[in-house]
Amino acid sequence: MSPSPTADLSAFLITLRHLIREPSVVGAEDSFFRVLRRELEEMDISVERHSGVLVAKGKDPESVVLSAHVDRHGLVCTGPNEFQYAAFIAGNKSELTGDSVSEQMVAMIADRFTGQRVQAHLPYTGTYVGQGTIRAGYLCQKRLNLIFELDGLEYLEPGTPLAFLDRLKLTDTHISAQLDNVLSVALIVYLYSIGFQGTALFTAQEEAGRSWRYALEWLRRESITTSRLLVLDTSPYPTKEEAGMQDVVLRRKDATAWFDPLFTEEIVARCDVLGISYGFKDEWIEERNLLREKPSSLGRTELGRLALASEGQINGTTLQIPTTGYHTAEETASLNSIKAAIGLLSTFIR
Missing domain, CATH: 2.40.30 (Elongation Factor Tu (Ef-tu); domain 3)
Incomplete structure (x- = not known):
């Protein structure tokens, strides 16, 4: 009998299942921050709470900075x-x-x-x-x-x-829950558990358009400039077929700003080495806008707002999991995409 496709994801899924049960409504994330802090401190990760952001640091904090928002609708x-x-x-x-x-x-x-x-x-x-x-x-x-x-x-x-009221639903190929963006939070927590030693920013109120302000305040407080901020999120598609056309979703830009081209191409190269398929969401939207009477927005992301507000002193790129059922308790992602994201993120473990 072939092994279950979830066998090597069991530890990650335990973390995700636990975090999904904790409420984190946009604007009321305090209780979730405390749960997240306990999870990280149990792994001997340094954690600081600032206004609107929880900052985690491993033993090599300058290697790469990850970011994920914790709020859910x-x-x-x-x-x-x-x-x-x-x-x-x-x-x-x-x-x-x-x-x-x-x-x-x-x-x-x-x-x-x-x-x-x-x-x-x-x-x-x-x-x-x-x-x-x-x-x-x-x-x-x-x-x-x-x-x-x-x-x-x-x-x-x-x-x-x-x-x-949310619970993780699991099949042989997909998971479903209100994944945006507890899925990315769980990915980072799991990454720390297997040896990641960089920095992670967990931000509040992204769905209200405020998370970038909290991240920017902390980065300026620490006098940090970087072109290697990697922002994790989910990315909506109308059908499972369209979501399944790539393992992970990248971007070169959003409606606000261009992302760092060198770091974006570095992520592309890492995907190529690992055999991970990828699509560029901005290109996907622009292609479909040619056929639409009313064009869709490229979206305004946390990273784009950071790049614009910092005049390019803070930039990077995004890594997103393709999903369907956007902004519902039935948002669905494939296990293959999650495996690919973990594989890619694991390349940042030294």
């Missing part, structure tokens, strides 16, 4: 039995300029949450306070946000975050 109570999409509340709606992928997709995904179970917790401690079910979701044109109707949580006070 969820809801927040905004009034008596009233619930809104947490990302737009956390961002004070200051990022609603129309050119982000989240904004362009938000109306499309409103009804995907009907029937979804949610769990409410206290903002700072993460203490569980109850469960409910989303009865309906719709885009309110007056408030430019998703409004949700819930059953079972009428007693909540404004400011209470609600996470989607």
